[in-house]
């Protein structure tokens with residue numbers, strides 16, 4: 001079976017490619033290393049791409065820009081795909097603010113290009129679209145919170161299970177990144193609901209894993225661990241470092257893709273993240289890194305929060321778990337941190 005993965009050099013795409021190669025798929029990976037253009041040398045993903053290319057005859061790399069429909073079309077004309085996993089994107093708020101046109105062209109138009117190619121040439125394929133919880137903009141910040149010693153948390157018992165898919169998506173600050181991803185998310189839903197394609201939309205929060213090329217502007221835990229191991233100072237931005245994220249390993253994200261592919265529901269949207277058990281504030285993450293890695297973490301604090309930054313975001317997993325009862329989190333927070341520390345200390 002042929003599978004097409006965009007962003008195959010990135011965190012999720014490279015993990016998905018390695019997973020499906022092991023499963024015996026022929027994997028076509030599209031990635032033009034644009035992450036290097038966005039973030040400089042630290043964001044370079046060519047080592048991930050080379051790892052996939054080397055010794056994997058079933059991996060075919062396509063150095064192509066998803067913005068370019070005229071280049072994509074021959075790929076779809078030449079090969080048939082039973083699955084498409086769309087992970088290529090511009091992933092940072094700050095970068096989107098600096099490059100709003102490029103951001104929209106990659107995130108929104110690039111997604112439309114991929115969906116349209118699928119509609120024309122692979123209408124039976126399962127199409128996974130990687131979306132983001134930033135489609136909710138700052139509306140999760142309207143939920144009443146309580147401040148604990150090291151973290152923020154939801155005040156009302158009904159909110160404790162986290163943010164559901166019915167959270168409002170408009171009339172709040174998204175950042176230009178959130179807006180371009182929201183456009184892509186809605187278009188992807190439409191290709192499922194209107195055209196009937198087997199499109200699944202996954203709204204993720206903080207995904208991480210050993211292949212993450214964390215940079216200051218994207219990939220909080222990866223960048224925090226990198227800074228700690230390299231003895232660099234990590235900048236905590238706003239909310240006293242008590243802002244909460246829930247962390248999910250890229251492996252568990254791919255298991256959700258698998259579950260959806262076995263039982264696709266066209267146009268359905270799922271929140272995906274580590275959930276309450278894998279939730280952590282920046283202060284707590286720093287403490288865990290100190291304990292697990294036995295290293296000091298140097299920090300400095302800036303009180304001005306990022307525009308639209310979530311104060312407490314814990315993913316509600318009820319819909320995903322209800323539709324796909326076999327899916328669960330297999331990577332706990334401490335194991336994720338341990339693996340990332342080991343990878344960073346080994347110099348990978």
Ligand SMILES: NC(=O)c1ccc[n+]([C@@H]2O[C@H](COP(=O)([O-])OP(=O)(O)OC[C@H]3O[C@@H](n4cnc5c(N)ncnc54)[C@H](O)[C@@H]3O)[C@@H](O)[C@H]2O)c1
Pocket residue numbers: 006007008009010011012013030031032033034035036045064065066067086087088089090091106110130131132133203204205206207208213219
């Ligand atoms: N990592 C996270 O925490 C997170 C959280 C929420 C949502 N997401 C979403 O998940 C998806 C995958 O994220 P990731 O962390 O793997 O991102 P990543 O930045 O690690 O990987 C994206 C890849 O896409 C490639 N790319 C970018 N523009 C391209 C273009 N125009 N043509 C071809 N390739 C291009 C980049 O070179 C990079 O390798 C993205 O849609 C992202 O928005 C990620």
